Amino acid sequence: MLSAAGIEHDYALHRRRPWGARDVAAALQGVDLQVAVGERVGLVGTSGSGKSTLLRCLLGLERPDRGTVTLAGRTVRPGSTASLRWYRRLVQYVPQDPAGSLDPRSTVRELVSVPLRHLHVPGDHAAAVTTALTRVGLDPELAGRRPGELSGGQAQRVALARALAPGPVLLLADEPVSGLDLPVRDQVVQVLADLSAREGLGLLLVSHDLAVVARLCDRTVVLADGLVVEEGPTADLLTRPAHPRTRELLAAVPALPA
Amino acid sequence: MPRRGWVTAASRAVTVLGVVALIGVLPWLSGRSPELSILRARSAEQEATLEALAAIRAELGLDAGPLGLLGHWLSGLVRGDLGTSWISGGPVGPGLVHALGVSVTLMSAALLVALVTAALLCWPPLHRVARGERGRTGGAAGAALTALPEFLLASVLLLVGAVWLGWFDPYGWTGPSSVVLPALAMGLPAGGLIGRLVADGLTVTGTERWVATWQVAGASPGQLGRALLRRTLPALTTQVALVLVGLTGGAVAVEQVFAIPGLGRAVLGAAEAQDLPALQAGMLLLLGISALFGGLAAVTRALLLGRALRSGSVPVPARTSPSRRRDWLLPGGAAALLVVVVAAGLGRDPLASAHPRLAAPSAALPFGADASGRDLLARVAHGAVQTVGTAALVVLVTLVVGVLVGLLPRASVGPVEVANAAPPVIVGVLVAAALGTSQAGAALAVALVAWAPIAAYVAAASAEVRRQRHVTVLPVLGVGPAAVTWRYAVPTVLPAAARNAVLRLPGIALALAALGFLGLGATPPAPEWGLLLAEGMPYVERAPWAVLAPTGALVTASVLAVSLSGLSRRPRRPAGPVAVPTGTTAPSPEQPAAVG
Numbered sequence: 001m002l003s004a005a006g007i008e009h010d011y012a013l014h015r016r017r018p019w020g021a022r023d024v025a026a027a028l029q030g031v032d033l034q035v036a037v038g039e040r041v042g043l044v045g046t047s048g049s050g051k052s053t054l055l056r057c058l059l060g061l062e063r064p065d066r067g068t069v070t071l072a073g074r075t076v077r078p079g080s081t082a083s084l085r086w087y088r089r090l091v092q093y094v095p096q097d098p099a100g101s102l103d104p105r106s107t108v109r110e111l112v113s114v115p116l117r118h119l120h121v122p123g124d125h126a127a128a129v130t131t132a133l134t135r136v137g138l139d140p141e142l143a144g145r146r147p148g149e150l151s152g153g154q155a156q157r158v159a160l161a162r163a164l165a166p167g168p169v170l171l172l173a174d175e176p177v178s179g180l181d182l183p184v185r186d187q188v189v190q191v192l193a194d195l196s197a198r199e200g201l202g203l204l205l206v207s208h209d210l211a212v213v214a215r216l217c218d219r220t221v222v223l224a225d226g227l228v229v230e231e232g233p234t235a236d237l238l239t240r241p242a243h244p245r246t247r248e249l250l251a252a253v254p255a256l257p258a
Numbered sequence: 259m260p261r262r263g264w265v266t267a268a269s270r271a272v273t274v275l276g277v278v279a280l281i282g283v284l285p286w287l288s289g290r291s292p293e294l295s296i297l298r299a300r301s302a303e304q305e306a307t308l309e310a311l312a313a314i315r316a317e318l319g320l321d322a323g324p325l326g327l328l329g330h331w332l333s334g335l336v337r338g339d340l341g342t343s344w345i346s347g348g349p350v351g352p353g354l355v356h357a358l359g360v361s362v363t364l365m366s367a368a369l370l371v372a373l374v375t376a377a378l379l380c381w382p383p384l385h386r387v388a389r390g391e392r393g394r395t396g397g398a399a400g401a402a403l404t405a406l407p408e409f410l411l412a413s414v415l416l417l418v419g420a421v422w423l424g425w426f427d428p429y430g431w432t433g434p435s436s437v438v439l440p441a442l443a444m445g446l447p448a449g450g451l452i453g454r455l456v457a458d459g460l461t462v463t464g465t466e467r468w469v470a471t472w473q474v475a476g477a478s479p480g481q482l483g484r485a486l487l488r489r490t491l492p493a494l495t496t497q498v499a500l501v502l503v504g505l506t507g508g509a510v511a512v513e514q515v516f517a518i519p520g521l522g523r524a525v526l527g528a529a530e531a532q533d534l535p536a537l538q539a540g541m542l543l544l545l546g547i548s549a550l551f552g553g554l555a556a557v558t559r560a561l562l563l564g565r566a567l568r569s570g571s572v573p574v575p576a577r578t579s580p581s582r583r584r585d586w587l588l589p590g591g592a593a594a595l596l597v598v599v600v601a602a603g604l605g606r607d608p609l610a611s612a613h614p615r616l617a618a619p620s621a622a623l624p625f626g627a628d629a630s631g632r633d634l635l636a637r638v639a640h641g642a643v644q645t646v647g648t649a650a651l652v653v654l655v656t657l658v659v660g661v662l663v664g665l666l667p668r669a670s671v672g673p674v675e676v677a678n679a680a681p682p683v684i685v686g687v688l689v690a691a692a693l694g695t696s697q698a699g700a701a702l703a704v705a706l707v708a709w710a711p712i713a714a715y716v717a718a719a720s721a722e723v724r725r726q727r728h729v730t731v732l733p734v735l736g737v738g739p740a741a742v743t744w745r746y747a748v749p750t751v752l753p754a755a756a757r758n759a760v761l762r763l764p765g766i767a768l769a770l771a772a773l774g775f776l777g778l779g780a781t782p783p784a785p786e787w788g789l790l791l792a793e794g795m796p797y798v799e800r801a802p803w804a805v806l807a808p809t810g811a812l813v814t815a816s817v818l819a820v821s822l823s824g825l826s827r828r829p830r831r832p833a834g835p836v837a838v839p840t841g842t843t844a845p846s847p848e849q850p851a852a853v854g
Contacts, residue, residue: 059734061733061734080738081733081736081737081738081739082738084736085736088734088735088736092734093731093734095727095730095731097727100727100728101727101728101730101731102728103728103729103746104728105749105750114732114735114736114737115735115736118735118736118737118738118741119735119736120736162735
């Protein structure tokens with residue numbers, strides 16, 4: 001179980017005057033969050049609510065000012081590459097604009113085997129690449145291509161396959177489908193839904209798109225101004241929002257999905 | 259942020275202290291013993307006993323090792339004592355302060371020339387862009403001629419303005435008439451360079467979207483022109499400052515050609531005479547002037563930008579990369595000309611005095627002969643091979659050093675700034691003082707400054723690579739910082755950095771020639787271009803061809819250097835070979851795709 005407890009994080013802004021004190025902006029003001037094994041959790045909030053900062057803390061990329069992140073009781077904090085290998089094998093990341101996160105010079109095979117090599121995953125890497133591609137519904141024949149030779153939907157799946165290759169139990173996804181056109185977005189959402197249903201993969205989905213959250217997540221957490229203002233089963237939260245900030249988010253959606 | 263700022267500040271402080279310390283221990287580095295000459299200068303009668311010599315050594319602090327020497331020198335500086343000449347035995351301060359006054363007057367006049375030249379070059383593109391026409395970056399041919407190296411332009415101006423036309427004084431520092439030619443020699447290249455930078459910047463700024471918005475909103479050409487300048491100039495202040503700092507290097511060459519009793523000539527004379535205390539003090543003053551120009555540029559930039567500077571929200575102009583075929587016309591032509599000369603002269607003997615002295619050009623001797631009766635075509639051709647060969651070696655060294663240093667962007671700030679600001683001529687004087695004059699010393703001096711632009715480029719380009727999405731995701735995939743650098747940043751940056759370095763080859767060859775011209779590089783009878791020009795100068799009235807042959811070669815190389823550097827300032831973007839089929843969005847470093 002991934003757990004964040006009492007996470008606080010400030011950002012130092014630029015000085016207004018060279019001799020003045022730095023302004024401080026609070027991104028997170030004491031956030032608690034749990035994701036159980038196999039659970040699918042949505043993390044929603046407007047821009048500037050602290051979603052991305054929280055995600056960076058959860059990924060061990062940023063050290064919170066206060067509070068701890070733990071996976072199954074073991075503390076996760078930024079450190080040397082080697083000290084976080086165990087964590088990165090278990091918790092992987094799907095970035096925003098997954099296709100843009102692929103090195104244009106590498107082949108699909110090279111791209112998917114990057115985490116296998118660098119995280120020291122044991123076993124046959126070639127076979128693991130094939131398995132990962134199959135799991136996201138891609139033809140293993142594509143392994144020799146480069147990102148420029150893939151369609152938009154295929155590139156998204158390659159990014160997903162790369163995250164799945166080291167065999168994680170939990171995926172942290174940061175707006176994985178924002179900025180995609182609708183057919184491609186539906187493909188990627190379908191792949192994520194299938195994976196979690198078939199294989200029990202856990203998911204923490206960061207999004208401002210409530211339609212995607214409603215489709216994928218059992219439970220939803222609403223973040224506003226660096227605080228968790230509301231959380232609960234997704235269906236309840238979307239139909240009976242209690243907090244004004246949740247209602248604002250819902251009001252911004254033209255029509256709720258069925 | 260605070261910690262990064264600390265590294266940068268420490269890097270600057272350490273570099274400045276290092277340079278001052280280097281100048282301070284110069285007598286120790288050169289390993290020379292001046293006590294006998296000082297003793298002779300002070301009194302002809304005193305016998306050179308061991309005791310007398312030891313007393314002088316102790317007085318100069320020479321026995322205390324490098325640290326003691328440095329302490330002795332620094333404590334003298336604090337008291338306002340710039341040192342004691344090793345030649346005359348007297349204090350070096352008063353003479354240098356007078357020379358400083360002369361140099362500052364000359365530099366001010368040169369600055370005026372530079373500003374007028376730059377304004378003339380910028381006016382057409384500004385006029386065009388402010389009226390809403392999309393200008394192309396151009397005027398390269400005209401600008402190339404203004405961007406000749408100072409030592410060459412000074413020789414040409416001396417020839418035309420003083421010898422042939424007789425309008426101005428050829429030598430000395432006697433009145434306003436002696437300021438004109440040197441100021442032109444220093445100001446025209448600087449102004450040409452600044453003018454080109456601003457003109458190119460204006461053309462690029464003119465393609466930005468806000469320009470169209472302003473025009474639609476009914477802004478007058480005058481308003482738009484002011485806005486365009488205000489938008490373009492801040493990005494260029496650092497480069498303009500480097501050009502102005504380069505004036506101090508130009509001063510050395512120009513003062514030497516026109517025999518002006520300024521700081522540059524004093525420093526050069528001190529280096530030739532091995533009068534290290536005078537050299538140390540002169541260097542300190544020259545570097546002080548450089549620092550002043552750098553500081554002025556920083557203040558100007560802060561005034562132009564205001565708060566935008568501190569919030570870090572300075573827009574960076576997008577690069578255009580119009581690698582059109584006609585851009586290669588000028589450098590291609592210049593390169594072809596040089597190749598023809600080399601091919602024609604390489605088979606001839608450059609060292610044999612087989613012809614009449616100063617023989618005029620003929621079918622057998624296309625370029626004529628020099629004062630020793632040597633074939634000038636052969637000397638120019640062999641000089642090209644020697645100069646270009648040395649320059650190629652320097653390019654290789656600067657590429658390796660530049661890439662390695664550029665990968666430490668914050669720690670390398672200080673060395674890069676200082677090396678960028680140090681004119682090769684000044685470094686050449688230092689190297690010659692420490693190691694003696696030789697072609698290898700000249701190559702070392704040029705290499706000591708030429709790595710900095712490469713390092714700055716690598717630092718900027720690798721920072722850009724590190725911001726790309728496919729690189730920012732790597733830590734999560736278990737790829738450590740070292741692997742990110744060696745497997746992603748270096749392979750992406752290296753081709754463009756190598757191209758950048760190779761395009762600088764003609765410029766480096768010219769810097770080597772400048773050192774040769776000043777007697778800081780290759781030694782006779784080597785057929786080095788700068789040396790050829792210097793050897794021909796005394797015979798310029800009787801045998802102009804002795805000057806014309808090396809001048810022609812150097813002008814061709816300058817045109818090549820300037821037109822190539824115009825290309826290198828507009829590099830292709832440092833991304834890998836991306837084949838983008840229609841329909842997908844490939845994020846380019848300049849245009850972050852899909853802002854979430």
